[in-house]
Amino acid sequence: MRKTDRAELTELHARICKALADPTRLLIINELRDGRRSVGEIADELRISQPNASRHLAVLRDRGIVATERAGSTIFYALTSDKVVAAVDLLREFMAEELGARGRANLAG
Numbered sequence: 001m002r003k004t005d006r007a008e009l010t011e012l013h014a015r016i017c018k019a020l021a022d023p024t025r026l027l028i029i030n031e032l033r034d035g036r037r038s039v040g041e042i043a044d045e046l047r048i049s050q051p052n053a054s055r056h057l058a059v060l061r062d063r064g065i066v067a068t069e070r071a072g073s074t075i076f077y078a079l080t081s082d083k084v085v086a087a088v089d090l091l092r093e094f095m096a097e098e099l100g101a102r103g104r105a106n107l108a109g
Contacts, residue, residue, distance in 0.1 A: 019063040024048065025056050026088065029065070033085045036069065036078035 001009075019025060027046050031037055037045075043053040057077050060066040065084055066077045079085065 016063055016065070019059050019065060020088065022056065022059075024052070025060055028053070028056055028060065029079065029084060029088055032066065032077060032079045036076040038074050038076050040074075042077070 020029075024046065028042055031042050031045055039050050039053050039057065042057070043050045046053065057066060061068065061077070064080055067080050069076045069078065
């Protein structure tokens with residue numbers, strides 16, 4: 001991989017990770033794991049305002065994590081790849097293991 005490609009990929013990686021670094025956006029991704037949802041459905045499920053949900057969805061859309069589809073006057077959001085869910089799940093698994101290891105270390109200490 002060329003140095004410029006590596007730098008560009010690293011920058012994109014950081015932008016994606018930054019988008020995923022928000023708890024509400026992680027909850028939105030979890031909501032979308034089973035299929036497309038409207039802003040209203042997401043807001044209702046997460047008990048947040050529609051404008052707040054829209055702002056978070058805009059960040060995810062700008063990073064290419066979600067895509068939109070219009071059906072009449074309703075805009076639906078869906079994940080662009082199942083790999084997003086797999087990545088989030090992998091990180092969650094890693095963190096659960098870390099928490100378990102810390103708990104065992106605290107008990108031993």
